[in-house]
Amino acid sequence: MSRIGKLPIKVPASVDVTCSGLDITVKGKFGTLQNTIPETLGIEENDGILIVSVKTETRNTRALHGLYRTLINNMVTGVSEQFQLTLNLVGVGYRAAVQGKSLVLNLGYSHPVNMEIPEGISVEVVKNTTINLKACDKENLGLFAANVRSWRPPEPYKGKGIIYEGEIVKRKAGKSGKK
Incomplete structure (x- = not known):
């Protein structure tokens, strides 16, 4: 059992x-x-x-x-x-905004990324770089957060990307110069 x-x-x-x-x-x-x-x-x-x-x-x-x-x-x-997830945008010029029923992300691409907000999920943007997601369905909340994060997953060299609240990004040293 x-x-x-x-x-x-x-x-x-x-x-x-x-x-x-x-x-x-x-x-x-x-x-x-x-x-x-x-x-x-x-x-x-x-x-x-x-x-x-x-x-x-x-x-x-x-x-x-x-x-x-x-x-x-x-x-x-x-x-x-309700369940709550917080995403942080880490990077120069990275920002988010809510326009009507869509989330607009500026993530360093030549164009802004528009994502439709699913039914039942509420999105709140704080200080342009913090996204608070709330929903009663944990599965849909996690799926939407993963879709948002997939546009810029955190990279190990500079630590830039979309990071979950409390997540630790393991950093790498990068390449060493010639002596």
């Missing part, structure tokens, strides 16, 4: 969880999320606590047990608190 899968999920009072068959819907003040669990798993709800249970014990089911417990926990956390 999965050690993570056995842990109970505490549901706050402001969150409404609905289980109908294999479909689970979680509603909160920041949105609504839905997911479908496999047939080999079950969900039990008792007094604001969700427990993901296993119907048949196989190797694949043990792996899915921990996965779906974590996915459901992320759904509950997302609709009650």
Whole structure:
């Protein structure tokens, strides 16, 4: 049995969880999320606590047990608190701005990069070089942040690029001159 899968999920009072068959819907003040669990798993709800249970014990089911417990926990956390990621633009002339439903990045290319902001993600630009992303769906938030970062991943020689908050870029010495 999965050690993570056995842990109970505490549901706050402001969150409404609905289980109908294999479909689970979680509603909160920041949105609504839905997911479908496999047939080999079950969900039990008792007094604001969700427990993901296993119907048949196989190797694949043990792996899915921990996965779906974590996915459901992320759904509950997302609709009650939201997830937040911060990206820092490090480099001369790198800056970002929000224009309508798109994020405009100036990253040293000959043209600005326009990215459409997906539904459910809020983007806030602070001081032109810090981008705060918030969403209730952790998967979509991470995917959008990775797409933004893919335009200028951090490089090891000067440390320039789009860096996650708290990320440490391992620096290299570069080449040495002839003596």
